[in-house]
Amino acid sequence: MTLTFPPEASQTAKRLAAMIAADTLPHAMLFTGSGAPQRKEAAVALGRAQICEAAGDGGQGTGDEDYGGVSLFGAAQPAPRALPCETCPHCRKSAQGIHPDMKLLEGGGGARSFHIDAVRAMRQDAYILPNEARRKIYVLVNAQTMTAEAQNALLKLLEEPPDYVSIILTAPNPRLLLPTVVSRAAEFSLGEAVESAEDAQREATVRQIAQTLAAALYAPKTPYALLEATAPLEGDKDLLRETFPALKRCLHGMAVKTPAAAPRALALIDGLAELELALERNANLNLLLTRLALLGVGARDAER
Ligand SMILES: [Zn+2]
Numbered sequence: 001m002t003l004t005f006p007p008e009a010s011q012t013a014k015r016l017a018a019m020i021a022a023d024t025l026p027h028a029m030l031f032t033g034s035g036a037p038q039r040k041e042a043a044v045a046l047g048r049a050q051i052c053e054a055a056g057d058g059g060q061g062t063g064d065e066d067y068g069g070v071s072l073f074g075a076a077q078p079a080p081r082a083l084p085c086e087t088c089p090h091c092r093k094s095a096q097g098i099h100p101d102m103k104l105l106e107g108g109g110g111a112r113s114f115h116i117d118a119v120r121a122m123r124q125d126a127y128i129l130p131n132e133a134r135r136k137i138y139v140l141v142n143a144q145t146m147t148a149e150a151q152n153a154l155l156k157l158l159e160e161p162p163d164y165v166s167i168i169l170t171a172p173n174p175r176l177l178l179p180t181v182v183s184r185a186a187e188f189s190l191g192e193a194v195e196s197a198e199d200a201q202r203e204a205t206v207r208q209i210a211q212t213l214a215a216a217l218y219a220p221k222t223p224y225a226l227l228e229a230t231a232p233l234e235g236d237k238d239l240l241r242e243t244f245p246a247l248k249r250c251l252h253g254m255a256v257k258t259p260a261a262a263p264r265a266l267a268l269i270d271g272l273a274e275l276e277l278a279l280e281r282n283a284n285l286n287l288l289l290t291r292l293a294l295l296g297v298g299a300r301d302a303e304r
Pocket of ligand 1: 053054085086087088091
């Protein structure tokens, strides 16, 4: 069988089609690379393929359209069966976006616009048996826009989903998601990431701020150095939200690279988690930045 995918992702499509035929498709998958529309298209195609009737017979067909590659009358072999078939009742519904067993979730588009409420509703829904199809599909588009809280709420379901559940996440690259989410999903790259210039610029800015801040928090020369490191975040809550994961990655990297640095780096990560929670609860930005700077001072004092 062949999976209808964006053309540039044909290699991934082949692997996935083989997995569907062998019934070995992972329960949780992450589509990365390429562009946002291609990732969404592929994730939706894979979701639809799984609930298509043609997927249920392991690609063997019903016997009247496929003769094991041997044509009865010497005519050309039938083309491999396409998934989704676009003709079965499931395909007709999923094409219109009204299949009860396939849900598409996405945030409002902006950073951290994909909220925990959507994940909570999905979690509840996932434990209810499918209505019509053999499987239940959840496509989480642009998972990098999920808040950390929303990603955390997803963990248990990703780890132990009911047998019939399939979760497909999409994101430009795995670094934009919590490592705990990435480690629980099988990643499939759809090819070279096509980031908009704006996205790339933003990512570079976030990385730069995170690196400066991680160094200042870990070994603040003066409290002023800490204030200076937090200055780019003033007046921009979204930027602070995006910086937290990058900052934690920097500190985690320091802990791994230098074991002696681990206790302090981990204590800082711990402190950051608290601030992240406060941010989710809409705490005052200036207050958060002050607390952030104080984390560094606290780490320094604890060393003495
Ligand atoms: Zn179908």
